[in-house]
Amino acid sequence: MLAIDAKLVDGVYRIFTQGGMENSGIDAIEWIKRGADLGAGELVVNSIDADGVRQGFDLKMLEAVLNAVDIPVIASGGAGSIDDFITLFKTLPEIDAGLGASVFHFGLVDIRELKQALLDNGISVRV
Numbered sequence: 001m002l003a004i005d006a007k008l009v010d011g012v013y014r015i016f017t018q019g020g021m022e023n024s025g026i027d028a029i030e031w032i033k034r035g036a037d038l039g040a041g042e043l044v045v046n047s048i049d050a051d052g053v054r055q056g057f058d059l060k061m062l063e064a065v066l067n068a069v070d071i072p073v074i075a076s077g078g079a080g081s082i083d084d085f086i087t088l089f090k091t092l093p094e095i096d097a098g099l100g101a102s103v104f105h106f107g108l109v110d111i112r113e114l115k116q117a118l119l120d121n122g123i124s125v126r127v
Helices: 028-037 059-068 082-091 111-120
Strands: 002-009 012-017 022-027 043-047 073-076
Touching (some): 028 043, 059 073, 059 082
């Protein structure tokens, strides 16, 4: 598994290190392609711009990643509501999973309700 923290800088997604504090200067999409070429089996992509904001996933960045590689992609950063997950899977049906952290830890989203809402919207879930 390859995990990437990325942020849009001057029109290019860059990889960040040190907990999102330091710009490595590395083009995230190129690094992701390289990781896939070297055998990464799946990818967790965290948008630093969206992480913790609870305003939805970074769909533009995730679309760029999906267009760059043919391995499973897990979206991270931005979930704030059930609707954010529905939007993620409706907009990018190729995405393999959506990661939520604080929305579950702080009880903002109930997992059972999320699963039911996804099913009600024709999105398959693990039961």
